[in-house]
Amino acid sequence: MTEKHQHPHSTSRSDVRKHLLKQAYGQKKPPTLPEPSAIFATTPLRPLREFLSPKLYQFSYLAPRKKTNDMFQDKIFEGKTALVTGGRSGIGYEIARQLLNYGAEVYIASRKEEPLKEAAAALNKLGTCHHFALDIREPEKIDELAEYIMDKSGKLDLLVNNAGGQFPSPAEGIARKGWLAVINTNLNGTWFMTQAMANTFFLPQESGSIVNIIVDHYRGFPGMSHTGAARAGVDNLTKSLAVEWANRNVRINSVAPGIIKSSGLENYPPEMVAQVSGTIPVKRLGKVEEVAEAVLFLSLADYVTGETLYIDGGSRLWGDMWQA
Numbered sequence: 001m002t003e004k005h006q007h008p009h010s011t012s013r014s015d016v017r018k019h020l021l022k023q024a025y026g027q028k029k030p031p032t033l034p035e036p037s038a039i040f041a042t043t044p045l046r047p048l049r050e051f052l053s054p055k056l057y058q059f060s061y062l063a064p065r066k067k068t069n070d071m072f073q074d075k076i077f078e079g080k081t082a083l084v085t086g087g088r089s090g091i092g093y094e095i096a097r098q099l100l101n102y103g104a105e106v107y108i109a110s111r112k113e114e115p116l117k118e119a120a121a122a123l124n125k126l127g128t129c130h131h132f133a134l135d136i137r138e139p140e141k142i143d144e145l146a147e148y149i150m151d152k153s154g155k156l157d158l159l160v161n162n163a164g165g166q167f168p169s170p171a172e173g174i175a176r177k178g179w180l181a182v183i184n185t186n187l188n189g190t191w192f193m194t195q196a197m198a199n200t201f202f203l204p205q206e207s208g209s210i211v212n213i214i215v216d217h218y219r220g221f222p223g224m225s226h227t228g229a230a231r232a233g234v235d236n237l238t239k240s241l242a243v244e245w246a247n248r249n250v251r252i253n254s255v256a257p258g259i260i261k262s263s264g265l266e267n268y269p270p271e272m273v274a275q276v277s278g279t280i281p282v283k284r285l286g287k288v289e290e291v292a293e294a295v296l297f298l299s300l301a302d303y304v305t306g307e308t309l310y311i312d313g314g315s316r317l318w319g320d321m322w323q324a
Contacts, residue, residue: 071293071296080158081105081107082106082107082299083159083197084160085163087116087162088115089115089119089262090263091162091213091288094291095160095162100129101127102296106123106129107130107132109134111135132145132148137185156202157208159210160299161234166186171225187230187234191237194241202245207250208249209252209253212234212238212253214231214256216312253308254309256309257286257291258286258310258312258316260290261288280315281319282314284313
């Protein structure tokens with residue numbers, strides 16, 4: 001709009017500003033604000049990290065990283081004590097290895113003494129790793145393990161229930177002995193270990209984290225119905241205990257791996273393993289490192305409890321190994 005066509009009562013922004021300043025200061029001259037550069041020249045900026053708690057800083061982009069592919073801050077588990085059952089090989093071994101790399105003191109437990117001792121010797125090169133041979137189906141041995149940890153470390157911060165076992169079989173072919181062996185290991189053994197460590201450590205100290213390793217049973221587990229039933233029981237137990245123990249500052253979550261390329265695949269027919277990749281949306285098997293990273297994340301995530309995290313490349317949503 002040109003000047004000659006302006007409305008007689010129209011006012012420019014400059015006029016409004018002058019009017020407001022006159023009302024505020026009268027005939028006094030308005031204060032002159034210093035230039036930003038002058039402010040910063042006399043007032044040193046505080047580093048942003050000073051406004052963050054140590055824990056928030058560790059998770060923030062500000063924290064230094066030793067390697068670009070590290071998911072967690074270096075030594076984030078320093079001062080923590082962890083127990084990994086089934087820790088002599090496969091997924092359990094990788095979980096123990098990563099915990100040691102990040103500064104934890106680690107206990108591994110498994111049934112066979114000699115292979116367990118060898119695994120502990122290798123892991124000890126990374127940090128402090130203890131070993132204890134036991135069968136998780138035997139509550140008395142679990143109590144001995146709890147005493148052993150108490151004597152050596154005086155506390156436990158993390159329990160990873162990774163021990164378990166199963167075998168492929170159509171439901172009608174599962175013998176009673178086989179059914180009971182899988183249920184007693186995967187469900188009862190997990191419960192015995194969880195209850196013992198909770199009563200010995202987590203509940204009295206009112207802190208602790210439990211991560212259960214189950215299976216991808218989202219749509220059932222045809223071909224291994226015994227472990228599907230057992231692991232579904234652990235999944236539900238996870239949710240129940242998460243609520244019961246929340247006010248004691250004890251968190252419990254589950255990780256449900258899909259088909260993972262690990263030593264556990266040796267128990268399955270090669271032709272079965274060979275055709276698996278095509279049934280997975282991402283067209284590959286999972287890695288033990290990916291499962292371990294999920295376990296470490298859940299053990300650190302203070303506001304997450306009662307959850308099951310699927311590490312399966314989308315298998316729970318699409319694809320079937322079992323042909324109906």
